[in-house]
Amino acid sequence: MGNNIPSKSYSRCPNEINKTTVFKQEEPQTWCCCCKKQVSYRIPALVYLSDDRTFLAFAEKRKTLSDTNAEVLVMRRGTWKDAMSQEVEWVSGQQLLTSACLPDHRSMNPCPVYERESKTLFLFFVCVPTGVSEYEQIRTNKCRGRLCYVTSKDAGKTWSHTTDLTADVIGEEMKEWAPFAVGPGHGVQMKSGRLIIPAYAYRYTGNPNCTSFCCLSFCCFTSYALAFYSDDRGITWKVGNQLDVESCECQMAEIIDDKGVSTLYCNARTTLGYRTEALSYNSGQDFATVLSPNKLIETGNGCQGSVLSFLQQSDPPITYLLYSHPSNPENRVDLGLYLNKTPLDSSGWSDVPAMILHHGPSAYADLVEHEPGRFACLMECGIEHENEEIAFLLFELPAKKL
Template sequence: MPCGPVATPGPSPGCPSAPPPALLAAQALVAQLAGGSWVLGPDAALGSSQLPAPAHTAGQSLSLRCSGARRSRRSCCCPTASSSASLWCPSMGAPRVPERTVLFQRERSGLTYRVPALLPVPPAPTLLAFAEQRLSPDDAHAHRLVQRRGTLAGGSVRWGAARVLGTAALEEHRSMNPCPVHDARTATVFLFFIAVRGRTPEAAQIAAGRNAARLCCVTSRDAGRSWGAARDLTEEAVGGAEQDWATFAVGPGHGIQLRSGRLLVPAYTYHVDRRECFGKICRTSPHAFTFYSDDHGRTWRHGGLVPNLRSGECQLAAVDRGQAGHILYCNARSPLGSRVQALSADEGTSFLPGELVPALAETARGCQGSVLGFPAPLFSRPRNGRWPVGAGSHSYSPHLCLGVQEPSEEGTGDTQGAQGPSGMEGCRDSPEEPGLGPGLSGIMAAWTSKVPGPPATLSQSPTWLLYSHPVGRRARLHMGIYLSRSPLDPHSWTEPWVIYEGPSGYSDLASVGPTVKGALTFACLFESGARVSYEEISFCMFSLGEVLQNLPPGPKPPGLGDKPLERCRPS
């Protein structure tokens, strides 16, 4: 819902005094960054150009936050004078739900669209949305891959018609699990997928210990307008390991490119841990890993498996550690009740032992989720151009800077990992710096005020993570967006902002760069429906400011070594 001034009857015990005019001006900018209109009462709407004057008149004031005031589930009232008005904001009541566009919808013939993947391709950016087209919702009835191509302009996306990717197929195989990745140096999009023989379901492959999947990809050099012939990379990239893999798959969802130029495709396999005599399977277990290329997609190899915990469908992000370089972060589906995260210090060639992420609960049968790294709104770097040593360092005192990043050495970029929009290698002292959304520092201050304890430092890590996943524990319900400011700490995740209420399933996140208003903007492509999650695939966009405004009160993201705090629940 949009923000708006709401009349209040009078002061209430325990409410704070009227805020100073400077704070009111900052609060107005906060609402402007969110991009919503203000609502006066139930009917009249005010656009962002008609924001109330920040200076309050005698006997009347505006208040955005309710510091110390009692909250209810639906509203928060902080009267500040005998005749006053308070600014109702989504984070104080019902969170805002982004507008969504349905890109793929189940047809009367039974054709169903599942397993979305989303990739921004610069410079516009162009957005490529992919999905499986199935003859029915069943995995065994997957058929082929489809695409819609969108152009971002003026803060909205104009989508072209859906089309079948005829070359993304092998004869007598069904195409599944779209997983696109963009090579910034060669301007090439690689669309990876698995081609599974006939109608052989994954469960049958696991039970028999005989893999029926092939690793394939098609490429485009014109931002998805056309695609080349399919390449079967199984022998090259999997090789002899296939004899120990009951089955495998990529993604689903986007891959990433590291600053070194390495291309990474997330994947998982059901590894045959032990066989009985006569080839009968005794035990298998799922493990996440990567396929990677160091020569811009000419050749591909597979990396080592996440060694300990069971981990399946996964996605990757590059996490900047300042002077210590970067580390690869993997977030994976698991049957263990919560997500599994694993780290790699060698760009996905191998992984350290995984660990459970208790803040990210799985649904009863598990579900795919998406993870996205982006440059944190950190304090700007010192004059010598170096990051502070270690996450959580807050030796800086200057302004906030969104989009600070190490420049790419050879023009390559992590288009879906820790790297932000191009042209944002630093920032000046002005709060109007391109790419720095107006009022972001106010939003940050307001967001950190929602959590208990002392103010949280903003420099937890040069990279923050977003994560999307259904929030339901028993069923795939309600698509949630989570935030971590300390990605290496599994306890650092916030409670979710629900961007869609109802059946929800697989999803994919993307960073689409700053909008015309300068706010860093993200997109989410996700399964949704009124009765079941596979009725349609929806698309929505939201800014970092909106994420911060709409996150519910939750644990203060701790620095490295801190213990997780209990959730602060409204009274």
């Protein structure tokens, strides 16, 4: 879901240490979504595999910036050298994930999750028929996407063939959905072992008796977040219930309180001017509590954001939440990092960003923790436009913020 209006020129932040371009838009540099010669990269997703000290960065390779011109998923591999150098060495060149596809479909929205017991990396994505737009699925009130994944047992060096879960997992529920997608960004493995893949699906919410063309438009459809989940290390999957409030592209995080009780948190994009935040007390089967006071602002018509839980070392350990999103309420600029030390209470979010990860145009991003207290971000950013490149950045939180 793009916002491809050029932004004014910004200078680079002097404090962007260890910022590395992972994917870069290819010539010619033009912001015309119809330009068929423009190769672009969008929709970043990031995972860290601690056993291999390896970051895997994923994105969509597109003919243009347009969602409809997505083609294939791509990946780059980076090795974290050591804590002293704070450097990641990236293998030159990108890997086309040619097995992550279906014939005559485009692959979109990479969403990785690592299953720690079997040491299996799952990469979820959606496949949409070539040339079929999100608008076309809305106009016809028909979902055309497929829920798919590939797996790797060797830290992304090789990948399985695509597994299509659509019929077995979504089944008849597809008749109630228009477009749907996973993530984008990382999934979660909970303390219990349950694997969580965040997702959302549009449903028709207009007049049920109206079938005219004028009513089959975005204003008559609303997106609602949900989770796909597995309790057997990814052998079988189920679909949870959707939230009952508007919630689009989303990420989820596990919050563990001082008594060891687990709660699944959802943070989702909306068109309401603020983010939807919700809690699940049954690990994603449904989200019974929608949080307020809607403290996290949305940007313009909305933008994807990333959320991550981490343990602040104490006795007992305390869960904090990190959230990244453009900090400007109108435009996709100044990617901010926000901190909540009381994550079950949405009023705990900081009023201003704890850090600005990129000054200037910036949009979608994905956060991971690679060592206790050490984090990485994969983000769309640029000098004149947010889709000039997808860059990688290592960072630590300022001590005074913790």
